[in-house]
Amino acid sequence: MERTWPWISTVARLALAAVFLIAGGLKVGDLNESARAVKAYQLTSYDTAKIIGAAQPFLEIALGLLLLAGIATRLVAGISAVLLVIFIAGIVSAWARGLQIDCGCFSSGGELAAGRDTAYGLDILRDVAFLALAGILLWKPRSRYSADNVLMGVGR
Template sequence: MEIGQTARATQVWPWISTVARLGLAAVWLIAGGLKVGDLAASGRAVNAYQIFPYEGAKVIGAAQPFLEIALGLLLLAGLAVRLSAGISAALLVIFIAGIVSAWVRGLQIDCGCFSTGGALGAGAEPAYGLDIARDLGFLALAGILLWRPRTRFSIDGILMGDDQ
């Protein structure tokens, strides 16, 4: 890579990472915001996966929207970007594993990622392949931030003295 290309890449990556950060922030804020109003439904959505005992699913379902909103706010502000991206990546891997598990076991459920989830109505088909592909896209955003966490217009950038 020539010096001009290196300088260009140095200037472009913070913008790419900024788009990834804001995109992932939007994902978490929307997902958490849609669930936080009905924590019981969120618990039922987790329970639909039939992985945890009902009481455990209720606790996970009640905590999940708050974790998603917290991650969204941290990413929106650009605070602890690499840590937030790492937690995001771990959650997304867990979500993908849960969807794969439901698919393999023949469960007929809505993933609950952007809804209250739960059992599908008669005649409705799950969209597990699309859900997994979508979450892999979100995982790619988290991967960009793990690799290149420096972004524009972020608290991290201000604290490190390199925000422009």
């Protein structure tokens, strides 16, 4: 089993990289819309939501690129895990307060149109699965085809 962990970690690293690159890429084109999605959670002022909404896509893209390259994998997995816990807490909070919003994870987010239902349970399950990927990388960060291996001289 010890020989398969680098491959399992590689799949986890690349999958989590794809998640962050897609999520950040979908938001980076309209930072005002990203701010509105953050504001829909009703946890911050609009000014704070604008800052978070503007920074979040770039943070997600940066995490995705670092994971894709395999640079500082354990550290990046830790930051990813914290971010995912924040996302999960936000969704749980919105659900508990009866808000009718789209989580904005892979979309523009914000208030749901009349007749549309929330998918909070599925959103949370999805993010818990992403958190599990980060957990794998925290536990076993060594993976194939990563810059960490080159920098640490692994495989020489």
